[in-house]
Amino acid sequence: MILPKNNYLKARNFILTNARMIERRLFEFHFENGTSEGVFHAVYAYRNSDGGFGHGMEPDTASPESQPLFGIMALETLDEVGYLTKEIILKDFMPYFKSITTEKGGIPWMFRPKSEYPCEEHFKTVKEWAAISTTAPLLGILEKYEIDIPWMKKAEQFVWSEFERIKEKHVFCYLCVSRWLTFLEHTKSQDKAKKTINNLKNWISNNGIICEDKTDEGWGLYGKPHGLNYAPSTKSILFSLFSKMTMESDIKELISRQKDDGRWDTWYGISEGTKLEWAGIQTLWVLKVLNNYGRIQY
Template sequence: MDNGQILERAKSFLYKNARLLDRRRYEYFFEQGSKEAVIEALRAYQNPDGGFGNALEPDIRCPHSQPVPTEMALAIMDEVDGFDPHVLDGIIRYLRKITLQDGGIPFVFRSAGDYPHAPWWAAEQDDQPSINPTGHIIGLLYKQNVRTDFYREEWFSKNAAYIWRVFEQEKPSGYHDGIQWITFLQHTPEQEKASAYWPVIDEWLLLPGTIERDPEAKGYVHKVLDWAPARGSYANKFISDADLHTHLQALVSQQQEDGGWPINWPPVSPGGEAEWRGWVTVQRLKTLKSYGMI
């Protein structure tokens, strides 16, 4: 299959199945679409309290604001280099409200359980802090420079202090924790302090099984291109050229007959699966583009 066919088949899949948001993301990265169009589609998922819900994270179907969909909104603005000040203002307002007394943001609120959701999106209490998504959220807020006055606010300082406490007391546990550590350490202004924790990350990334090297591994694993989805990803230095080549070839072969890429976890519903596959397909195309495959 030539490179043009990969893109054309994926485009057909996206226009048949994907959300407007992911079609706009595709257009931005591959058809000179505007970042403003991406942000406009993203706005539909933002609630009056400033947080994001409404199944922006397709396995959390509840309309109410939740931490991880809010994290995803920040990540989407970051990927198009378009931190919108009004969207940011709402997110800051929401985070100010949900930051816990001793710092940290919960993984998920109990309200997710009132609507269809994947089994891992369940909580028995609303006051349990989690590095996931606190580290990524605070790291991305450090990365953007559209709004910076809130860095001096108590809620923000509490979250940063919570993250440093986690780093002092724990080790990363799984891919989703790892990316929280990496994003925060990359963007915290306290780089001298951060330097003490990079060896912890590096040692963990080198452990067997952290980065799944088998391109055909089944189940919910995170492979070479999950850790290094683009040239310049932090984990690239732990991945050989041979492994990279093997996984890129495997990624091309994993494009399905309908033009999209699969997910490797059980979806909540057919609609949720289509939404996730739209998101993942754009992610896979971005990776292939970054490594010169399309």
């Protein structure tokens, strides 16, 4: 099944009229020959003087405060468009990440807000200890760009110990898994990485992680993943985990879920405005996935 040209144009128009600047710039980069420099400027609009990123880079919070996760999102986005360099990582990112490193060697996922701004409730109760979901992708990016700094040694020990400790506990979160894979793909400890990847495949296959019920409104959203969440392209490490029939079925269902105004929706959002922002994020993600599988008519 292919997304018809008219439906693609509806999605394009939804992004360009409703999404945040960062999603609009990313859309232009991926689909309309936009520049990576444009994405860079959109990303750095969220940057603070402490070197961290805030200002609602994830729409679940309106707080301007720097959050570790937002720094990881910034790194991932610059890497996605080919703008990231060793110099940018070391100069613009690592001073902040070093400043928030815990005694265990990892960096937290989030910090509780210190200022009064609207946010989802989970921000107010977040555990501020070191997290694999932020430390692992940071290490993976450092390895990818052939960076070797003392900070990495203890951080890597922390990540491997966390893989052993948490096992399959967070495998339902496909966003976490994709960030683990950044580390597992690029770490020099490939024997350990291959074993961990095999464990991931077993956990995803055998623990009822994949949402089989396509009548569920939450299908494909947080906590109810489908195959494309784990394998957003044929080059994905976990692509071999899914049959051709499964992926065809997921692509068909994904295309069918487009709304009349061109969006793919989510249930996220602390306001009507942030629901639109999340819809912009989701719509861009769907278009990138369909493009990766050659399923858009232009």
